[in-house]
Amino acid sequence: DVPRRERRARVDDALEAMQLLDVADRLAKTYSGGMVRRLELAQALVNRPSLLILDEPTVGLDPIARDSVWIQVANMQQEFGMTVLLTTHYMEEADALCDRVALMDRGILQTVGSPTDLKAARGPSATLEDVFRHYAGSDLTGAAAGDDDRQNLQDVRAGRRTARRVS
Structure with missing residues (x-):
């Protein structure tokens, strides 16, 4: 939903913020794992959402890339009043x-x-x-005192069966 006349600038801004502008002409499949994580965040930032949900966005990033992500998210929060839900x-x-x-x-x-x-x-x-x-x-162990290990295993198996049916 980004207006066509703003699209290129927003994409470039997001890529620059995630330090990917210099590799924007490369295929994403040639990116490292950390670069892919930064690309995913850049994609989310292009739309400037009012609510940004981030599920462990810095897993696999080195400390410099991690800091860059948080600086950009903080800038977006301030500039656009964005709420961030982070796991x-x-x-x-x-x-x-x-x-x-x-x-x-x-x-x-x-x-x-x-x-x-x-x-x-x-x-x-x-x-x-x-x-x-x-x-x-x-x-x-994931078990509280007094939990029956057999019941825990049954619960895990039941959850896996449910997940297979849903997917």
Whole structure:
């Protein structure tokens, strides 16, 4: 829905912001994984949406490319009043970038609040990662105390069967 007369400029702006303008004439299949991630974000930014949903946008990016993504998203937010909904496993990103954080564990919303408030509730030196560990626990088994492992396996298998039917 970008007007034809604005299209080229917007595409160039998005490619430049993601540091891809100099390789714009190459086929995307020749891009590295990080370049593809940046191209995906550039595509989303061309329309200047009022709501931008980013699902782990910096996975696979080096620190310089990651910073570039966040600088561009911040610029777009300020310039166009864009709201950004971000999913990330990087608590330092959530802490630095988000006004409000919702922490989920095993698909269940555990808490919502500003990073400052969530950290303050855990103690004066708490990090957002400490808050996440508080709500999610500290083991990688995915099982809470007293859970039956057989039931967990059955739940996983049932979820996979449902996903195959839906897709």
